[in-house]
Amino acid sequence: xxxxxxxxxxxxxxxxxxxxxxxxxxxxxxxxxxxxxxxxxxxxxxxxxxxxxxxxxxxxxxxxxxxxxxxxxxxxxxxxxxxxxxxxxxxxxxxxxxxxxxxxxxxxxxxxxxxxxxxxxxxxxxxxxxxxxxxxxxxxxxxxxxxxxxxxxxxxxxxxxxxxxxxxxxxxxxxxxx
Numbered sequence: 001x002x003x004x005x006x007x008x009x010x011x012x013x014x015x016x017x018x019x020x021x022x023x024x025x026x027x028x029x030x031x032x033x034x035x036x037x038x039x040x041x042x043x044x045x046x047x048x049x050x051x052x053x054x055x056x057x058x059x060x061x062x063x064x065x066x067x068x069x070x071x072x073x074x075x076x077x078x079x080x081x082x083x084x085x086x087x088x089x090x091x092x093x094x095x096x097x098x099x100x101x102x103x104x105x106x107x108x109x110x111x112x113x114x115x116x117x118x119x120x121x122x123x124x125x126x127x128x129x130x131x132x133x134x135x136x137x138x139x140x141x142x143x144x145x146x147x148x149x150x151x152x153x154x155x156x157x158x159x160x161x162x163x164x165x166x167x168x169x170x171x172x173x174x175x176x177x178x
Contacts, residue, residue, distance in 0.1 A: 006042050008041050013027045102170065103131055
């Protein structure tokens, strides 16, 4: 369910997304080719749980750990396992569109998974206002162990399971943790 695609080539220029997607023209991909004549591009495809029907609450331990493990497996895979500097993960709001995932939760899950896989992260929020306090979260957890962030995330999940009250979002909860 997590796959690594190597040598993916771009064939066309486009604009838009989903129903507004439009072909703009041909594209010649001149990216660096490695010694095996494969384009130096890797894409990791990871399925996300669909929370649009809320069969499984996305803040349940089961769902969080499933998504965390899935992201870790995908992020760990690459050709440079023995390299000191592993390629960064370029990602965004994984599972937050049609699957109704929580953007704050998905960012935190991907951050934890990438940290465990020893991969830097380039996260693209696509203007999602709920992620405006990400810099504060990063500053708070800088220099701490990633297990501290996971512990605080799971504590928030426990709070939601007991109270079923989402008045406080994940970021607010993380920023208030000691």
